[in-house]
Amino acid sequence: MADRSLRISPQIKIPGHLIGQIQSKLAYVDESISGANVSADGNEIELTLRNSDGISADLEAKVQSVVAEMARDAVQPKVEILEDNLARLVPCSLDPMPELFSRGEVSREHNGIYTLGPQLTRLIDVFERYFLTLASSFDAKPHRFPTLISAEKLGRVNYFHAFPHSLTFATHLREDLNIINDFSEHAHYEDAGLNAPSTSFSKIQALLSPAVCYHLYFSLADQPLPGGQLSATAVGHCFRYESTNLNSLERMWDFSMREIIFVGPADFVLQNRERGRKQVSEFLEQIGLAYKVESANDPFFVGEFRKQAAFQNAFQLKYEIRARLPFKDSTLAVGSYNYHQDFFGRHLNITLPNGKPAHTGCIAFGLERLAYAFLCQFGLDSRDWPAPIREAWNG
Amino acid sequence: MSSPAPDKVQFKDLQSLFAEVLKVDPSQVDANAQLGEWPLWDSMAHMDLMLALESRFGVEINAENISRLISIPAILEYLQNHG
Numbered sequence: 159m160a161d162r163s164l165r166i167s168p169q170i171k172i173p174g175h176l177i178g179q180i181q182s183k184l185a186y187v188d189e190s191i192s193g194a195n196v197s198a199d200g201n202e203i204e205l206t207l208r209n210s211d212g213i214s215a216d217l218e219a220k221v222q223s224v225v226a227e228m229a230r231d232a233v234q235p236k237v238e239i240l241e242d243n244l245a246r247l248v249p250c251s252l253d254p255m256p257e258l259f260s261r262g263e264v265s266r267e268h269n270g271i272y273t274l275g276p277q278l279t280r281l282i283d284v285f286e287r288y289f290l291t292l293a294s295s296f297d298a299k300p301h302r303f304p305t306l307i308s309a310e311k312l313g314r315v316n317y318f319h320a321f322p323h324s325l326t327f328a329t330h331l332r333e334d335l336n337i338i339n340d341f342s343e344h345a346h347y348e349d350a351g352l353n354a355p356s357t358s359f360s361k362i363q364a365l366l367s368p369a370v371c372y373h374l375y376f377s378l379a380d381q382p383l384p385g386g387q388l389s390a391t392a393v394g395h396c397f398r399y400e401s402t403n404l405n406s407l408e409r410m411w412d413f414s415m416r417e418i419i420f421v422g423p424a425d426f427v428l429q430n431r432e433r434g435r436k437q438v439s440e441f442l443e444q445i446g447l448a449y450k451v452e453s454a455n456d457p458f459f460v461g462e463f464r465k466q467a468a469f470q471n472a473f474q475l476k477y478e479i480r481a482r483l484p485f486k487d488s489t490l491a492v493g494s495y496n497y498h499q500d501f502f503g504r505h506l507n508i509t510l511p512n513g514k515p516a517h518t519g520c521i522a523f524g525l526e527r528l529a530y531a532f533l534c535q536f537g538l539d540s541r542d543w544p545a546p547i548r549e550a551w552n553g
Numbered sequence: 554m555s556s557p558a559p560d561k562v563q564f565k566d567l568q569s570l571f572a573e574v575l576k577v578d579p580s581q582v583d584a585n586a587q588l589g590e591w592p593l594w595d596s597m598a599h600m601d602l603m604l605a606l607e608s609r610f611g612v613e614i615n616a617e618n619i620s621r622l623i624s625i626p627a628i629l630e631y632l633q634n635h636g
Contacts (some may be wrong), residue, residue, distance in 0.1 A: 235616055258563065465604075466597070469596045469600050469619065521632065
């Protein structure tokens with residue numbers, strides 16, 4: 159049976175600045191939805207539905223509630239563009255994915271899970287060398303963080319409330335001989351999942367980490383901040399489940415992120431964030447990347463979205479580096495400059511010498527996305543790449 | 554009891570609105586309270602307060618004002634100038 163479509167007229171017109179945000183959230187409304195499109199005028203939603211036997215009776219009500227929660231009384235955001243180099247001429251306008259697949263440079267292991275070959279790995283290493291140099295300029299101390307992250311600690315910073323839709327849980331079989339033996343004998347993959355009963359698994363104590371910097375904040379919890387301020391850097395795998403929005407290297411379930419992290423008084427964090435932005439800007443100019451830096455917000459889930467996004471926007475807490483994808487005339491976030499005010503300091507009891515909660519911020523780069531956007535603009539032949547990247551590649 | 558027009562708002566009106574939103578006794582609301590300085594007034598509470606100000610006093614608060622209205626004196630001044 160073929161997929162079918164369902165058109166819904168939202169009871170509240172979707173404002174232009176929320177079309178993308180609402181479209182992405184519709185993936186989480188119902189398991190029957192395999193795609194969603196909001197018309198450019200915000201007056202119509204078209205859902206693509208899997209070939210299920212029936213449509214759940216409350217599907218339209220759920221869609222309407224998402225629109226209402228996110229769009230009702232929405233505050234028109236200030237769009238602040240700090241850098242605009244989108245018009246830079248770049249030599250390539252082809253989607254590199256087909257060629258990357260055919261060369262074996264990218265292999266899809268599962269939805270949102272990709273392995274990368276030697277060329278992409280080496281290209282990421284080139285970017286990583288630059289990021290490590292950047293981190294050194296802040297005297298950022300290197301750290302290694304685990305892939306798993308504590309459920310207890312994530313709960314303490316309200317993560318479950320703000321981003322429930324993108325969580326990835328880690329579990330294990332319960333310590334019970336019968337359960338383990340039964341699993342060992344019968345476990346197999348069927349109907350798009352492992353057939354083991356959910357009662358075989360332990361309670362969730364850990365998740366796969368959704369961000370790098372959280373680990374640093376957790377390690378600093380419940381104590382005075384050593385030295386009153388610090389800079390750190392780490393690279394790690396991050397996991398954000400994005401349902402039907404998962405899409406090639408643009409949107410992966412498992413991706414890697416390099417972060418340079420600042421903890422201390424507000425001016426220390428803000429000055430370093432700004433200094434970092436200027437240094438990165440020089441680097442992106444040297445390599446000729448077409449991009450812009452503009453205000454953004456985190457992908458909060460429906461109930462939290464309206465307030466949290468408006469707050470982030472009003473206080474200029476997040477800016478994204480958005481690289482141009484010439485083949486489809488759109489942009490992709492490849493990095494971000496973030497300031498969390500004293501959110502983590504307050505929730506995790508990280509205190510400054512004056513007894514007040516520490517402020518935090520970070521500069522973050524999505525490594526696969528950056529490499530992908532670079533290839534979209536400069537192609538796969540390293541001889542055509544900008545000199546600084548080519549030299550680092552050969553060096 | 555109806556709410557006063559924005560330009561007639563006094564501290565006691567804000568005191569009662571803050572007490573309702575933050576679920577505290579009005580006596581705990583200081584006339585010089587500030588976002589971030591008073592632990593109860595955090596980012597989420599701030600947005601609840603902004604929405605409550607809009608509906609209680611019929612003013613529109615845009616993104617720019619959300620970042621400016623971060624103390625009770627600033628809110629009072631804003632309301633009194635937007636009657």
